[in-house]
Amino acid sequence: MVSQDRALLVVAHGSRREQSNEEVRKITSQIKGHTANVYGHVKCAFLELAEPSIPDGIEQCIAAGAQEVVVLPYFLSAGRHVATDIPAEVAGKQKAHPGVSIIIAPYLGAAEGIVELMLTLSRSR
Amino acid sequence: MVSQDRALLVVAHGSRREQSNEEVRKITSQIKGHTANVYGHVKCAFLELAEPSIPDGIEQCIAAGAQEVVVLPYFLSAGRHVATDIPAEVAGKQKAHPGVSIIIAPYLGAAEGIVELMLTLSRSR
Numbered sequence A, B: 001m002v003s004q005d006r007a008l009l010v011v012a013h014g015s016r017r018e019q020s021n022e023e024v025r026k027i028t029s030q031i032k033g034h035t036a037n038v039y040g041h042v043k044c045a046f047l048e049l050a051e052p053s054i055p056d057g058i059e060q061c062i063a064a065g066a067q068e069v070v071v072l073p074y075f076l077s078a079g080r081h082v083a084t085d086i087p088a089e090v091a092g093k094q095k096a097h098p099g100v101s102i103i104i105a106p107y108l109g110a111a112e113g114i115v116e117l118m119l120t121l122s123r124s125r
Helices: A018-034 A054-063 A080-096 A114-123 B018-034 B054-063 B080-096 B114-123
Strands: A006-012 A041-046 A068-073 A101-104 B006-012 B041-046 B068-073 B101-104
Touching: A006 A018, A006 A054, A018 A041, A018 B114, A041 A054, A054 A068, A054 A080, A068 A080, A068 B114, A080 A101, A114 B018, A114 B068, A114 B114, B006 B018, B006 B054, B018 B041, B041 B054, B054 B068, B054 B080, B068 B080, B080 B101
Parallel strands: A006 A041, A006 A068, A068 A101, B006 B041, B006 B068, B068 B101
Antiparallel strands: none
C-alpha cells in the first residue's frame, strides 16, 4: 500500500475555545510534515463543538483516496469518549464504506512514551 | 539541592469517572519510579472532581519536606484551566509559603515530543 492510500485522522474532543481547536490543527500539520512517506493524508476531526465532525473527517480522507484510515484519539484518558463515542462514529462510517479499512489507534494517554515526555517537560521550565 | 528537597506535582483536571483519576495516579507512580534521583516526592492533584485538590497536593509536598515544587499540568490544551485556574491555585499557596519555590512547568500538550509520540501510536495498532 502506498502512502496515498493511507490517511491519519487525529480526533480531538473539540472546544468552545477556538484557540484549543487551533492547537489540534497545528499538531495535525506538524504530524503531516513528519509523515508524508507513511500517510498521504493527515487530517483532524472533532467529537463535538468544532468542525469537521468525525464522520465528515473520515469522508474527507476517503474522498481524497484513502483505502485505510487510522483514527488517532487525541485524548488523555480512556473515558466514555474514547471507549464508546469514537468507536460508534467509526462503526457507522465503516458500515457505509466496507471496502475501506478504518482502524482506531490507541489513545494518546495510553502511549508508553508519555512518562518520559512528562519528565522532559518537568525539567524544561 | 538534593532530591528530597524537590517535589513534582502532576495536576490533572479530575473526572467523575474514577477510572480516569486512577490513570493519572498510575502515570504518577510510573514517573516516581523513573525519577527518584531528581524528585524525592512525586504526587498528583486534581483541579476538580477528585482528591487531593491542587492546594492540598502542594501542602502534601511541602509537609514532606520539599523546598521546590514543580507543578506539571497534565492537559492537552492551553485552555482556561491551564492559563488561569492552575496559576491562581498555585499563587495562593506561593503566598502562604514564601520560602518554598513553586514552579509551573509547560503543560503536556506543549511538549515538543508529542508529535513523535502520536506517530509511534499510529503505527502501534
